[in-house]
Amino acid sequence: MKELVAVILTRNEAHHIAECIASLRGWVDGVVVWDSGSDDATQAIARDAGAQVVERPFDNYAAQRQAALDAVDARWIFFVDADERATPALAEEVRRVIATDAAAGYWVPRRNIIVGYEMRAGGFSPDYQLRLLRRDAARYVPEREVHEIVELAGPEGYLEQSLIHYNYATWAQFHRKQRFYAAYEARILAARGIRPRPHNFVLQPLREAWRRYVTLGGWRDGWQGVRMALLLAWYYGFMPYWILLAGRPAR
Template structure:
């Protein structure tokens, strides 16, 4: 049976780390790759039996690649501290790494947003590239990192459970971070906002989330999330305009 290491990336994850480790006991090794937390993350992880490495954070892709370089097992399964493995997912992973030729696998997620599993508006299946054959894949792009694979990739059926946004305040804080990042990328690409972008892009984004990606399946919850995301699409273009003005 191929050996597998579960790697958990952390930064001040005392709230989640023990439950995450407990959900991965089926892995051959559990490594917590910590970005110099200043809470109890490291102490809790060590007490729970995980192996801990620390590295100052620069970006998500670099952090994952450094974590990859710290282990030597045949396979690596990346999990964020606010995610949980399940018995069904563990069984599927063990089967595919033993029987299948693919060098990487995308894992679906059930996103729990404001305490509710969210099935529409782009939050399911929400595939993430997390299971990879060691030596055959790397990560690129600083935020919302992507996997580059030497060979074929596949898609698992059983999801990770992702305890995503706790409440609206948590949601808005994360979206403001993404707005800054995405607006900077657009500017680097030479994109200049046009007056119509401030109207049409939010409307298109709302339609995409609520109708195309079936946000309506989640009722008022899906409507609220789709409206939120349309608002942050508007904020992104407003920030892009500010960047071009030098402010």
């Protein structure tokens, strides 16, 4: 059994996958690209870069990660997205902590770069993600399809060194992904039997804008912090209720 294997979930990530694998090469014991049917060159590029490629039809993110966790033969699994890059400092820290077995999983901070700007606050930094998992002590909650939740049979720890996350290359990409998240949140509200009320369309956006800009310190990002607070107030505060009102929380 290998000690540490990195798993990268992909679909049509030809523009990212080579650099992602390169940032992992030499310090993990293997790289598995867990692909959900790419129709670009993702799989070919990954194989050329020395990664193992496994194709599995996509149902949801939690199921994909759990399937990889079940299948990959390693003590530790390090989940990395194709648009993320590991640094040498992170590599050194990961190898150090897994040698101690002090925790069942570790939260990894991310430095989020959005359309060329590195966000410093507003919920985008340090942006911890539970990605380094001891395989025999971790399980993904199947009910949480997006922004997955991991259950650990043991203590958790926090790393200091960050993944670099090239989050959105363009604003068009950002808006497309936020519409997806808004629709997902609308489905959650619908499943809970929540119906939109007039005050939701005012109070929820205000709460989200305040949370992003004040509570989470988005003001430190200047104009970018204002922009992100307003955009996410729209997508997370207003749109889910608008979708519910329109009666179309579709998948």
